[in-house]
Amino acid sequence: xxxxxxxxxxxxxxxxxxxxxxxxxxxxxxxxxxxxxxxxxxxxxxxxxxxxxxxxxxxxxxxxxxxxxxxxxxxxxxxxxxxxxxxxxxxxxxxxxxxxxxxxxxxxxxxxxxxxxxxxxxxxxxxxxxxxxxxxxxxxxxxxxxxxxxxxxxxxxxxxxxxxxxxxxxxxxxxxxxxxxxxxxxxxxxxxxxxxxxxxxxxxxxxxxxxxxxxxxxxxxxxxxxxxxxxxxxxxxxxxxxxxxxxxxxxxxxxxx
Amino acid sequence: xxxxxxxxxxxxxxxxxxxxxxxxxxxxxxxxxxxxxxxxxxxxxxxxxxxxxxxxxxxxxxxxxxxxxxxxxxxxxxxxxxxxxxxxxxxxxxxxxxxxxxxxxxxxxxxxxxxxxxxxxxxxxxxxxxxxxxxxxxxxxxxxxxxxxxxxxxxxxxxxxxxxxxxxxxxxxxxxxxxxxxxxxxxxxxxxxxxxxxxxxxxxxxxxxxxxxxxxxxxxxxxxxxxxxxxxxxxxxxxxxxxxxxxxxxxxxxxxxxxxxxxxxxxx
Numbered sequence: 001x002x003x004x005x006x007x008x009x010x011x012x013x014x015x016x017x018x019x020x021x022x023x024x025x026x027x028x029x030x031x032x033x034x035x036x037x038x039x040x041x042x043x044x045x046x047x048x049x050x051x052x053x054x055x056x057x058x059x060x061x062x063x064x065x066x067x068x069x070x071x072x073x074x075x076x077x078x079x080x081x082x083x084x085x086x087x088x089x090x091x092x093x094x095x096x097x098x099x100x101x102x103x104x105x106x107x108x109x110x111x112x113x114x115x116x117x118x119x120x121x122x123x124x125x126x127x128x129x130x131x132x133x134x135x136x137x138x139x140x141x142x143x144x145x146x147x148x149x150x151x152x153x154x155x156x157x158x159x160x161x162x163x164x165x166x167x168x169x170x171x172x173x174x175x176x177x178x179x180x181x182x183x184x185x186x187x188x189x190x191x192x193x194x195x196x197x198x199x200x201x202x203x204x205x206x207x208x209x210x211x212x213x214x215x216x217x218x219x220x221x222x223x224x225x226x227x228x229x230x231x232x233x234x235x236x237x238x239x240x241x242x243x244x245x246x247x248x249x250x251x252x253x254x255x256x257x
Numbered sequence: 258x259x260x261x262x263x264x265x266x267x268x269x270x271x272x273x274x275x276x277x278x279x280x281x282x283x284x285x286x287x288x289x290x291x292x293x294x295x296x297x298x299x300x301x302x303x304x305x306x307x308x309x310x311x312x313x314x315x316x317x318x319x320x321x322x323x324x325x326x327x328x329x330x331x332x333x334x335x336x337x338x339x340x341x342x343x344x345x346x347x348x349x350x351x352x353x354x355x356x357x358x359x360x361x362x363x364x365x366x367x368x369x370x371x372x373x374x375x376x377x378x379x380x381x382x383x384x385x386x387x388x389x390x391x392x393x394x395x396x397x398x399x400x401x402x403x404x405x406x407x408x409x410x411x412x413x414x415x416x417x418x419x420x421x422x423x424x425x426x427x428x429x430x431x432x433x434x435x436x437x438x439x440x441x442x443x444x445x446x447x448x449x450x451x452x453x454x455x456x457x458x459x460x461x462x463x464x465x466x467x468x469x470x471x472x473x474x475x476x477x478x479x480x481x482x483x484x485x486x487x488x489x490x491x492x493x494x495x496x497x498x499x500x501x502x503x504x505x506x507x508x509x510x511x512x513x514x515x516x517x518x519x520x521x522x523x524x525x
Contacts, residue, residue, distance in 0.1 A: 071492065073492040073493055074491075074492050077491065077492050077495070141374075141389070141392065143474070146475065146489055148489060148492050148493045149492070168476065169392040169474060169476060169479075170392045170473075170474025170475055170476050170480070171474075171475050171476055171477075172474065172475065173470070173475070173488070173489065173492075181474070184369055184373060184375065185373075185374060185375040186369060186373050186374055186375070186391050186392075187392075
């Protein structure tokens with residue numbers, strides 16, 4: 001599902017990129033922010049960044065923020081292939097480094113939030129999951145992120161810390177795909193970010209676990225070297241790091257950097 | 258092309274040839290891009306790595322099983338649509354093509370709603386028989402069959418409608434039951450259509466991605482078919498993804514070419 005959304009969004013951003021580029025030329029000269037700002041952000045930022053984008057548009061009339069949410073590694077790959085993006089917000093430093101090493105970012109990436117994993121179970125917890133040890137149970141249906149994406153790498157650290165050999169039934173491409181499987185009740189338990197549990201409202205129940213300390217990961221954000229709207233990119237990043245931005249992130253369950 | 262030229266006895270019209278060549282290039286150039294970018298030196302190594310072999314085996318097995326499912330259910334369905342005396346046949350015919358239009362991921366979600374653990378039918382399968390289809394190889398086969406069956410049905414139905422029903426009627430007047438007439442008269446006459454549909458159906462099943470990953474998930478050896486492996490590899494190791502794609506391509510082109518020579522006669 002993510003892939004399709006990505007393609008659709010890419011098409012949208014691709015089509016509109018020219019006008020955004022033209023606008024940004026004027027914006028840089030005048031110092032004001034205008035035109036379209038294209039933000040590639042980790043799937044786990046979907047709700048917070050959508051909200052921050054609306055705020056940003058309200059504060060800067062004439063500015064349009066377009067998001068492409070997806071697995072951080074997929075986004076890094078798209079940026080490497082020349083996807084038109086102004087800002088990249090990753091769920092792990094590794095994917096940001098990947099883009100940075102290829103000369104893809106302009107200046108330094110800064111950490112703007114931290115996140116940790118939580119166990120997610122369907123409402124009513126039908127399989128009676130209590131902790132990470134239950135993830136080794138062959139009878140329980142388990143969904144995890146694939147190790148290539150940050151939530152999967154964090155899950156691996158958690159299982160190593162707990163000394164549990166997880167027996168997943170599926171390894172999903174991004175954290176939202178994992179969450180969908182829990183929402184539909186197709187799996188008994190999954191490891192997702194704490195923010196995803198909160199975003200799902202009452203449909204999903206979160207269970208904290210002691211090894212979660214080991215799963216804390218930094219979320220870096222950076223303007224991209226090939227940004228068509230450099231001024232807009234900087235302004236959006238400032239907005240994310242402002243008091244208002246921090247409040248929205250904290251409310252969603254992110255830890256402060 | 259030579260036979261066409263012989264028949265037409267003249268130059269090929271440019272209005273047809275030019276778009277035809279552009280069309281051919283449009284289809285083949287991306288393929289060339291893939292082949293040019295492929296890291297040929299590591300290809301044999303990748304080919305014989307266990308994960309690629311596993312995904313390839315799973316893809317071939319699942320696509321073939323899905324094709325069997327499609328044949329068993331699809332040929333009778335095509336017969337019903339072409340010959341059966343059912344009310345609202347036009348609507349039925351349109352509904353059969355729904356999986357062609359539906360984005361495969363949506364098809365996968367729809368399958369979850371019906372056959373998932375909490376689905377309309379799936380909850381009873383789970384409660385009464387302990388059968389759970391998502392995240393299993395059987396789930397991959399179902400997802401592929403769902404997406405691929407319309408290709409078979411449309412192809413067979415077309416062949417049935419083009420076939421002359423008078424042969425069946427003649428068989429009936431000679432005392433054959435409708436089942437016997439179908440087996441001995443109808444089926445042999447539409448065989449090329451069935452084979453063409455089967456090949457299309459198999460190829461579509463082999464490349465299936467969206468419905469599979471949504472309904473059956475992704476787990477190596479269980480549900481990770483080649484297209485899923487390609488997608489995952491693309492995020493971290495594009496070279497590996499290209500190798501996987503080339504392998505899938507070579508195998509499918511090989512099988513289809515072999516089938517074509519064997520079963521589908523060229524221009525006669």
